Amino acid sequence: MSRTILICSGKGGVGKTTLTANLGIALARQGSSTAVLDADFGLRNLDLLLGLENRIVYTAQEVLAESCRLEQALVRHKQEPNLSLLPAGNPRMLEWLTPDDMQKIVGLLEDRFDFVLIDCPAGIEDGFKNAAAASKEAIVVTTPEVSAVRDADRVIGLLQTRAIEPIQLVLNRVRPRMMANQEMLAVSDVTDILALPLLGLVVEDEQVIVSTNRGEPLTLNGSRSPAGLAYNNVARRLRGEEVPIVDPSKEPQGMRAKLSRLMQTKIF
Amino acid sequence: MTLRDLIDKLLGRQAASASTARQRLQLVLAHDRSDLNPELLEQMRREILEVVSRYVEIDLDEGDVSLETEDRVTALVANLPIKRARTTPLPASAAPA
Ligand SMILES: Nc1ncnc2c1ncn2[C@@H]1O[C@H](COP(=O)(O)OP(=O)(O)OP(=O)(O)O)[C@@H](O)[C@H]1O
Ligand SMILES: [Mg+2]
Numbered sequence: 001m002s003r004t005i006l007i008c009s010g011k012g013g014v015g016k017t018t019l020t021a022n023l024g025i026a027l028a029r030q031g032s033s034t035a036v037l038d039a040d041f042g043l044r045n046l047d048l049l050l051g052l053e054n055r056i057v058y059t060a061q062e063v064l065a066e067s068c069r070l071e072q073a074l075v076r077h078k079q080e081p082n083l084s085l086l087p088a089g090n091p092r093m094l095e096w097l098t099p100d101d102m103q104k105i106v107g108l109l110e111d112r113f114d115f116v117l118i119d120c121p122a123g124i125e126d127g128f129k130n131a132a133a134a135s136k137e138a139i140v141v142t143t144p145e146v147s148a149v150r151d152a153d154r155v156i157g158l159l160q161t162r163a164i165e166p167i168q169l170v171l172n173r174v175r176p177r178m179m180a181n182q183e184m185l186a187v188s189d190v191t192d193i194l195a196l197p198l199l200g201l202v203v204e205d206e207q208v209i210v211s212t213n214r215g216e217p218l219t220l221n222g223s224r225s226p227a228g229l230a231y232n233n234v235a236r237r238l239r240g241e242e243v244p245i246v247d248p249s250k251e252p253q254g255m256r257a258k259l260s261r262l263m264q265t266k267i268f
Numbered sequence: 269m270t271l272r273d274l275i276d277k278l279l280g281r282q283a284a285s286a287s288t289a290r291q292r293l294q295l296v297l298a299h300d301r302s303d304l305n306p307e308l309l310e311q312m313r314r315e316i317l318e319v320v321s322r323y324v325e326i327d328l329d330e331g332d333v334s335l336e337t338e339d340r341v342t343a344l345v346a347n348l349p350i351k352r353a354r355t356t357p358l359p360a361s362a363a364p365a
Contacts, residue, residue, distance in 0.1 A: 145289075146289050146292060146293050146296075149293055150300065153297050153300060153301070157301065179286075182272055182284035184285075185286050186286060189290050189293075193293055193294065195339045263272035263275070264271070266270055267270065267271055267274060
């Protein structure tokens, strides 16, 4: 049974594409054959993050038009052949693509892969609706900021009316020190407000930018960077492994941290 | 409220921004989720008070109708202190607003 997972957020720029690329590679490395589908036809980027931008010949558009076979459009990752990308077509696809088209593409992928990850565009308009129509599960990505959480809440409501299940949360760009000082929403604030199970917690990490520059996801080379480990753990949890989530704002960091933990104690 | 919030309050300092963020989010989401704008909510509040006060005398100053959210479920919560019950309900038009 193949699992099709929508990676969405509502708000733009919170880390959907970065998660899709890293999770795709991590799942593949852990032994699951995985396809990543770029459903952000307007502003495609997944190819770039995976370092596959120069190897695209055909896209989802030609597959739909039946002017090529799926195998011809899929770009297989050289270092991680268990991962393939189905690139987004021309931005004008936005004008005519329907939920049925999306289901057709995803149906083809589901026949061949264990995991199909769909990189969703920001917003809650047609691009989102098409991608959601083809998905069974969802990962909602948010950052601990009011606007991102509010938009995530909107998206969760829409996913629930579509009976997408389970919907899990990845909290990205966490800054442990700000959180410990209570200048950033706590992990529990976000999970309580959104009432979703937490699938992963990714800290703000410069290595994300370095890896994006190179077109080599952190999970590709077994990076021990905090974000790389976090993405790997998300993949392991998706594959059913029990991996505890550590809240980095609660990790021991000496006197200062102890004091700030004391200050976070709920008194009423 | 956390210990830090309490100390901030005692010292007259601005509260840490996380708790402000939490409170603002809870409010805005209660409205987003119910899709009721504040005007509609106010109108509904007035009408609920009207209907209730036809049957019981309520303390209009203390009466409160609001949206509360917990675990993604938003509830309409009415807190209407009753002064005394009426033996016969007032006609719909005669209700004190
Ligand atoms: N954990 C992180 N640490 C540091 N930078 C990050 C992290 N996650 C994402 N970023 C950066 O944030 C930016 C946005 O990331 P990304 O493109 O993945 O977001 P997106 O949600 O796909 O955006 P869009 O809505 O435009 O598709 C990128 O520059 C990326 O490098
Ligand atoms: Mg993106």
